[in-house]
Amino acid sequence: MADKITVHDPRGYPPKVTGKRLAPRPLSLDGKVVYLVDCLFDNSAVFMEQLKDWFAARLPNVEIRGIKPRESWVDDPAMRAEIEANGDAAILGVGL
């Protein structure tokens, strides 16, 4: 029978994860302001434009506003503040 040996675990130390709640949902989007957040990936602006048209055709009572961060992959607190102040919901996208 082969001898047993002890070796080190090669992994680093992950951070503690703290649970975060989702925001309360409205019962309906009627009359609400929904921000479409273009995350600036290539062609995501075109996708968001199509999503805006889809809302106009299918859910015309929803007010759609387009918005984009100042730079790709960088948090934009001003953009988030605007959405939080004036929006009822947000759709973000879209990746590669």
Added chain:
Amino acid sequence: MALEQGGVPSVAVHTHAFARLARSVARANGMPTTRQAFVPQPVVGRSPAELRAYIEGTDPVSKRPFAQEIIEGLTQPLAAEDVSGLSFERSTPRLLPPDTEDNLRQLFLDSQWTDFQPIVLPTEERVEAMLRGTSHDRNEIVGRLRPTVYRELWEFTVEKVAVNAVMAGAKPEYLPVILAMAASGVSGRSSSTTSQATVAIVNGPIRDEIGMNYGVGAMGPYNHANATIGRAYGLLSQNLQGGSVPQETYMGSQGNHLSYNAMIVENEAASPWVPFHVQHGRKPEQSTVSLLLGGWYTIFGGGPRETWQEKFTRSLQACDPYTGPVIALDPLVARGFRDLGFDTKEKLIDWCVEHARLPAREYWDNQWIQTLAHPRAVAGIEPYASMLKAAPDEMIRMFRANDIHVVVVGGETGAMWKMVGGGPRLTIVDIDPWR
């Protein structure tokens, strides 16, 4: 997820190829029930009509109508787990349960803790020996790494770096270089879909002290220190940052051979110019490792011959405009350029900046320029804002001087050069503090 915390119900739209990654990130952020909707991959290159069909079609992950996922994601009442989120602590032990060598080797393979080449098992004795390569305490925190900005940072100690150095087959005297690379905050296992690799340039006295190769075959598998330091950097990156597992913590579509090893050790003595680290403000007697997250391409040439300007211009134009090249010159080539009047690296870099030009329409059509530089141009950030004003056929500069790097490496058996994809951000780390 930040918007949800700000009180705004949100749905994030991804392409289906990122489903596993998106869920993993949501969980690691304590919000595993984050509402997500998926469209088919890709979005890039699809026409407005095709994208409209995505919106009116089926979410390829949930198999339900995409629009229904969006509307319900924003309006369905929250369940208990949506309100509580998910809190948990993960820990990794210092030592693994004792087992046979064969079983431990299989565990390391199954856990994706290796690069699938044979490793040296990090026994307590071997790690102890490795730790003699530094004066630092084993429990000292070296730094934090992650595979991408979207993921959480994992932390690690001197001992954890030593463990990975043992696995790579490194010697204790290499540990200060490996610790410096670990402390850089730059991963050697980036998760980028572009399959980035991290190019590492070593300078200073440590090169000779530990027997690194900057001569014949320097960029190939012909030296123990070069090979095992480069490998250790890859292994420590994947293990200390929380993994480099395809479709979860690694999304590079094609992968990159340079991820095995992308060490460049400068041949300072044979170079007609100041060493790379001295260019960047260090003293010759200091030792450094300089990291560039890139490695997308390699272009080869010889010379400088009579037509070198045409060859260099074409080669520079073939480089990706988002990541300027590291121009690695054999000493014969470097001295050839000096004899042509380039008596500093900066003069050669300036020549490259001036001659590396693309039509504006081609520059702005590049996917990464479009994704990363175009928003800066629209926001008025220079030099991109001015470049955006160019007419479509105007030849505009691809690079600024700090995008291009020149390093002298090789053993003078041939007057050869390479342009290797660098990266948009240079990180230089001092090795001496890690001795």
